[in-house]
Amino acid sequence: MRTMKVHRKKIRAYALVIMALSTILCGQLAYVMLWRSEELSAKAQALHERERVIKAARGRLISADGTVLADNKTVCTVSVIHSQLTDPEKVISILTDELDMSEDRVRYYVEKVSSMERVKSNVSKEVGDRIRDYNLDGVKVDEDSKRTYPFGQLASKVLGFTGADNQGIIGLEVSYDELLAGKNGMILTLTDAKGIELEGEEEQRIEPVAGEDLYLSLDYNIQSYCMQAARKTYEAKQAKSVSIIVMNPQNGELLAMVNYPEYDLNDPFTLNYELPGSVSDNEKMNLLNAMWRNGVINDTYEPGSTFKVITATAGLSTGAVSLSDSYSCGGSTTVGGRTIRCHKTTGHGSQTFAQTLMNSCNPAFITWGLRVGVDNFLLYMEKLGLMQKTGVDLPGEASTIMHKKEDIKELELATMSFGQSFQITPLQLLRAVSCVVNGGTLVTPHFGVKSVDTDGNITELEYGRVEGVITQQTCETMKTLLKSVVHEGGGSKCHIEGYSIGGKTATSQKLPRSEQKYISSFIGFCPAEDPQVIAMCIIDEPQGIYYGGTIAAPVIREVFENILPYLGIEKMPENAAQ
Numbered sequence: 001m002r003t004m005k006v007h008r009k010k011i012r013a014y015a016l017v018i019m020a021l022s023t024i025l026c027g028q029l030a031y032v033m034l035w036r037s038e039e040l041s042a043k044a045q046a047l048h049e050r051e052r053v054i055k056a057a058r059g060r061l062i063s064a065d066g067t068v069l070a071d072n073k074t075v076c077t078v079s080v081i082h083s084q085l086t087d088p089e090k091v092i093s094i095l096t097d098e099l100d101m102s103e104d105r106v107r108y109y110v111e112k113v114s115s116m117e118r119v120k121s122n123v124s125k126e127v128g129d130r131i132r133d134y135n136l137d138g139v140k141v142d143e144d145s146k147r148t149y150p151f152g153q154l155a156s157k158v159l160g161f162t163g164a165d166n167q168g169i170i171g172l173e174v175s176y177d178e179l180l181a182g183k184n185g186m187i188l189t190l191t192d193a194k195g196i197e198l199e200g201e202e203e204q205r206i207e208p209v210a211g212e213d214l215y216l217s218l219d220y221n222i223q224s225y226c227m228q229a230a231r232k233t234y235e236a237k238q239a240k241s242v243s244i245i246v247m248n249p250q251n252g253e254l255l256a257m258v259n260y261p262e263y264d265l266n267d268p269f270t271l272n273y274e275l276p277g278s279v280s281d282n283e284k285m286n287l288l289n290a291m292w293r294n295g296v297i298n299d300t301y302e303p304g305s306t307f308k309v310i311t312a313t314a315g316l317s318t319g320a321v322s323l324s325d326s327y328s329c330g331g332s333t334t335v336g337g338r339t340i341r342c343h344k345t346t347g348h349g350s351q352t353f354a355q356t357l358m359n360s361c362n363p364a365f366i367t368w369g370l371r372v373g374v375d376n377f378l379l380y381m382e383k384l385g386l387m388q389k390t391g392v393d394l395p396g397e398a399s400t401i402m403h404k405k406e407d408i409k410e411l412e413l414a415t416m417s418f419g420q421s422f423q424i425t426p427l428q429l430l431r432a433v434s435c436v437v438n439g440g441t442l443v444t445p446h447f448g449v450k451s452v453d454t455d456g457n458i459t460e461l462e463y464g465r466v467e468g469v470i471t472q473q474t475c476e477t478m479k480t481l482l483k484s485v486v487h488e489g490g491g492s493k494c495h496i497e498g499y500s501i502g503g504k505t506a507t508s509q510k511l512p513r514s515e516q517k518y519i520s521s522f523i524g525f526c527p528a529e530d531p532q533v534i535a536m537c538i539i540d541e542p543q544g545i546y547y548g549g550t551i552a553a554p555v556i557r558e559v560f561e562n563i564l565p566y567l568g569i570e571k572m573p574e575n576a577a578q
Helices: 002-035 039-047 088-099 103-111 125-133 169-177 179-182 220-237 281-292 304-318 352-358 362-383 410-417 424-439 472-487 553-566
Strands: 048-056 068-081 115-126 139-148 185-190 205-206 213-216 239-248 254-260 326-329 332-335 338-341 348-352 448-452 458-460 502-509 518-526 533-540
Touching: 039 410, 048 139, 048 553, 068 088, 068 125, 068 205, 068 502, 088 103, 088 125, 103 115, 125 139, 125 533, 139 281, 169 254, 220 254, 220 362, 220 533, 239 424, 239 553, 254 348, 304 326, 304 352, 304 424, 304 472, 326 338, 326 352, 326 362, 332 362, 338 362, 338 410, 338 458, 348 352, 352 472, 362 410, 424 472, 424 518, 472 502, 502 553, 518 553, 533 553
Parallel strands: none
Antiparallel strands: 048 185, 068 115, 068 139, 185 205, 213 448, 239 254, 239 533, 326 348, 332 338, 448 458, 502 518, 518 533
């Protein structure tokens, strides 16, 4: 009897456990059927779908004059599906010939057991069509989009290029990659458990969404003029490089940016010069990175005498100097136990403040800089944007290299006053000078103006600006002084009859000084009274004559002769231009 009771209790316990488990299982089944059915159905569907990506057409890069600088062309991607191959040897033979690949490489893809293998992308449409016409089982040819640059080297270090998957690598292509990229589409094909496509089932196609077009301030014609001028100067002076920047000083729109020699955007992994011998892959990559560099924003330099514009502005703004001041140059001055010479070793003699700028007299500017003092000198460098990046819409902008404030003694301040012992980028200096001559507004240099999507919706791009950096009075004074540099002083080789042009020359000695290598440069703007365009030329390591006023100023004159009429800047009566 007792044994029967024990058995009944066990049976009752088992029954309760079974009932509890059944309840849990039924609850779980109900949960799956009612709340997760769509999710699990989608997962099951995905297991039987093969995905093939359709690349979105990348947004175009369009210049200010409407010229398309970066476009797309139709190409093909050739893939193989191992489970569907019926004649692998025939496939290997045809793809080897048509794709210009080694047989071993094609065989690797064909014989690899996987759901799908991409054999080659960026295949020309003509080749893709021929392969499609063979009707090879297991071979897929999908149309794709490839970036193309109609003008090859033009603005290569500004535009940049894309990778194999159309992603931006450098330049504007990477800065605006999210805007330009669009959204890829998809081709979905139903397959059985073995990965073989099901007969009678249509492919499902999710269309790609094209990227937005980016409209630039860069002007094709102005860029072309600057490219020609840079090439001619590069060859004539056997220089290491020649850079030219053209900008609207009123709003920061960059109209041109040349860093010659440029490279072919359609073949960016080929060096633009012949190597004397073989190099390792790492060495080749380093050489390519150097070739791709945009020197006017990626690299810093000692600006030399063009920086005297900043010293003069700081002096006038703080009241440390005035137009009535004068300086007598004997050819050198001694600061902190070091003798610093003027480029005119016999001296300029007695000069007014204006003449010290026209003559680019180093001893005079040492005096003006010391009067300004360390605190005010750094203050105006900060106010004029020289202690921070410009914010230009290009990647890899370099930062200022400057002494710590506590390390700036008399000698350091003296050399800083004429643009030595610190480093900035050319674009930083162009921005600062623009602020000096545009009425005191610090603008953000930029290329992007607006974007337009496939529906025609326009998005205007906005950039920061700081007004009132210097007074209008200081601005007017500086414009008059810089105009005299071109019409009467060291910048006379930029003078163009009928135009009122201001500017400043520079000849800076590179480090180490013992190598006697120079950077020649010139900044010019027009019209001097109300600047609508400002331009800068930097010639790195010119051979022979290296003075900025002699070799860089004429480059900007040539650029201005071409672009001023194009921009609608008309000549003035000769007496008004003086």
